[in-house]
Amino acid sequence: MAGAPARAAREHYHHGALREAMIAAAEAVLAERGLGGFTLRECARRAGVSPAAPAHHFGNLTGLLTAIATLGFEDLSNAMEAAVALAQAEGGSRLAAIARAYVETALSNPGRFRVVFGQRGMDRDDPAFRAAATRAFAILVREVRLSRGLPTSLAPGEKPAGQALAADLPDVLLAWSTVHGFSTLLIDGALDFLALEGGRQAFLDRQAARLFALLVSALATEAEPA
Structure with missing residues (x-):
């Protein structure tokens, strides 16, 4: 039995x-x-x-990792779109909102987050994976452009490409590097020595708003005509 x-x-x-x-x-x-x-x-x-x-x-193992990474990108996209809707309703910064959503999604499931951006075998040509990754990246590009007062004609899930992406790339990289780097430092515990009271979540609550406000300000300043 x-x-x-x-x-x-x-x-x-x-x-x-x-x-x-x-x-x-x-x-x-x-x-x-x-x-x-x-x-x-x-x-x-x-x-x-x-x-x-x-x-x-x-x-095989590659297929399992690809499925997990696909879910991870879907998590990011759904969280960012929900954050955009809330920021719009409350009159807040959409870019700051998706930055916070990105970090909170990473912290809520760090194992999945590591698979999404890891280098271990994944089928990057898998249609579901590519669609999920494209959607997440397109949201980031869209919100960076809007934060700079630029129009965006991206349809949902459309991949930014060509000349337009080349022009936006430095700003997209700044935004992505900021939120991804902050997420990774928090997950790895590299910032624990700074969180003197209340732990990681309290540290995030104290520092995230200022960090993301600086990001929004930097992009807005860069967009101003000379």
């Missing part, structure tokens, strides 16, 4: 929940061990299935 729960789990996953179970197990492994200790076998063990079972949904 000892094998009954495992068999029941396998039957359950066979009928549709394996994908979700594997992603949940993978993210638990990532949270505990990071990418260095991440294996398909361990993820399958945690999900209660055989090492061969995940092949139906993911093919």
Whole structure:
């Protein structure tokens, strides 16, 4: 009878929940061990299935990492769009709002965030991955342009390209580097020595608004005619 729960789990996953179970197990492994200790076998063990079972949904470890990264980009996009809507309703800075949303999304699931921007094997030609990544980047480009008082004609999910992207790239890189670097420093604990009271969240609450206001100001200043 000892094998009954495992068999029941396998039957359950066979009928549709394996994908979700594997992603949940993978993210638990990532949270505990990071990418260095991440294996398909361990993820399958945690999900209660055989090492061969995940092949139906993911093919291999690359497929699983790609699925997680796709979810990560979707998280970022959804959080940024929600932040834009709130900032618009409240009359706040849209760019500062998406910057805060980016950081909070990274902190809420650091394992997923590391996969999104990691260099470990991912299928960057996967259609779902490319669509999710393009959407997130397009939101950033759109909000950078709008913060500088420039029009944007990007349709939802459209990839910025060509001459327009080349002109915007320094500003996009400034915004992205600021929020991504701040997120990574917080996740890695590199700023813990500065957070004297209240921990990481309190530090974020104290410093984020000023940091992002400086970013918005820098882009607005750069946009002013000489």
